[in-house]
Amino acid sequence: GHFGRFGGRFMPEALIAPLDEITRAWQEAQADPTFTAELDRMLREYANVPSPLYEAHRFSEAAGARVLLKREDLNHTGAHKIRNVIGQALLAKRIGKPRCIAETGAGQHGVASATACAYLDLECTVYMGEVDTERQALNVARMRMLGAEVVPVTTGSRTLKDAINEALRDWVASVDTTHYLFGTAAGPHPFPAMVRELTRGIGDEARAQCLELLGRLPDAAVACVGGGSNAIGLFTGFVADPDVRLVGIEAGGDGVETGRHAATITGGSVGVLHGARSYLLQDEDGQTLESHSISAGLDYPGVGPEHAYLAQTGRAEYRPATDAQAMAAFELLCKTEGIIPAIESAHALAGALTLAQELGPDATILVNLSGRGDKDVHTAAQYFGLI
Numbered sequence: 001g002h003f004g005r006f007g008g009r010f011m012p013e014a015l016i017a018p019l020d021e022i023t024r025a026w027q028e029a030q031a032d033p034t035f036t037a038e039l040d041r042m043l044r045e046y047a048n049v050p051s052p053l054y055e056a057h058r059f060s061e062a063a064g065a066r067v068l069l070k071r072e073d074l075n076h077t078g079a080h081k082i083r084n085v086i087g088q089a090l091l092a093k094r095i096g097k098p099r100c101i102a103e104t105g106a107g108q109h110g111v112a113s114a115t116a117c118a119y120l121d122l123e124c125t126v127y128m129g130e131v132d133t134e135r136q137a138l139n140v141a142r143m144r145m146l147g148a149e150v151v152p153v154t155t156g157s158r159t160l161k162d163a164i165n166e167a168l169r170d171w172v173a174s175v176d177t178t179h180y181l182f183g184t185a186a187g188p189h190p191f192p193a194m195v196r197e198l199t200r201g202i203g204d205e206a207r208a209q210c211l212e213l214l215g216r217l218p219d220a221a222v223a224c225v226g227g228g229s230n231a232i233g234l235f236t237g238f239v240a241d242p243d244v245r246l247v248g249i250e251a252g253g254d255g256v257e258t259g260r261h262a263a264t265i266t267g268g269s270v271g272v273l274h275g276a277r278s279y280l281l282q283d284e285d286g287q288t289l290e291s292h293s294i295s296a297g298l299d300y301p302g303v304g305p306e307h308a309y310l311a312q313t314g315r316a317e318y319r320p321a322t323d324a325q326a327m328a329a330f331e332l333l334c335k336t337e338g339i340i341p342a343i344e345s346a347h348a349l350a351g352a353l354t355l356a357q358e359l360g361p362d363a364t365i366l367v368n369l370s371g372r373g374d375k376d377v378h379t380a381a382q383y384f385g386l387i
């Protein structure tokens, strides 16, 4: 499970056996037409996949280039996370694990996990930083409504990285009954590659939809990058098309220069976190630094190893968008298209606005609208002073 020098599985001995079991089961499942048929059926009939490709005419006018939105916000549960979760929940059933655990930051992965577990009659425990349980309170309520146990994590920065740590602690003690339904394209092998394969429908669909709509490929594909799943899911469909620029937008928080950000590739360095060698925000002693972002789903000091590889090879480029830039893009989409985006997705929109100015009016920019903003209405209303 390597992407150049990145990836691997730097995990405690107790977790090597379950990771081997998942690796083997995933390889067998991919070759089993019964599994793939059920996965495709659930995605289509239950999750509302494929998601539409939508040309945002008024947002494009404001941007100064043609902007197409891949509407992952219209999937069941409101984000791209459902794609990965359905695949992994079916795998958990296949290997006879009656319980799933998950980490969550924005709560979308948590809601998707609770949803799939309700559908498949699996137990579900979701670990969520206490800070995130407050700023994504709506999703905490949804997870509990769907029958999941939500465990607030009060260690460390009380955000996503701490939720992952707690989920790993649970898993060490529960490997016999429990599948760790990992929520992004990071972590130890096989998670980065498996989550990429389960999420790559975004890019594969968008590529075909662009050819149908435009008769050619877009000039750039843009996505926000937290752990990296929606971005790698979009990029993979285009990675073999050298004329399509792949642009990952990280959380610039208060500005990378302030140190209060989550721009792991732009502002971090190579190291090991949560089982994989990749980029991370660390001090000179290798201690993980706390990240900062208005967006819970991007507020993570690590990033998936495949993005580290794409950055190193230069195939993809990674840029920060600050909280302010993201919230300005959030407001622009609301008022030009009547679509309330997730704050995570608003970072991709901010990146598209900058790119539109660079590429000019003849450019076509594909943006992954990774999720809807229902969960963020309170944060945004306070930010804009609407309540």
Ligand SMILES: CC/C=C(/N=C/c1c(COP(=O)(O)O)cnc(C)c1O)C(=O)O
Pocket (backbone or CB within 6 Å): 079, 080, 081, 103, 104, 105, 106, 107, 108, 109, 110, 160, 183, 184, 185, 224, 225, 226, 227, 228, 229, 230, 231, 296, 297, 298, 342, 344, 345, 370, 371, 372
């Ligand atoms: C797995 C932890 C990340 C979560 N969400 C991240 C997220 C992200 C960033 O995560 P990645 O796609 O994995 O980089 C983008 N868009 C939406 C709508 C998100 O909810 C979550 O728990 O919901």
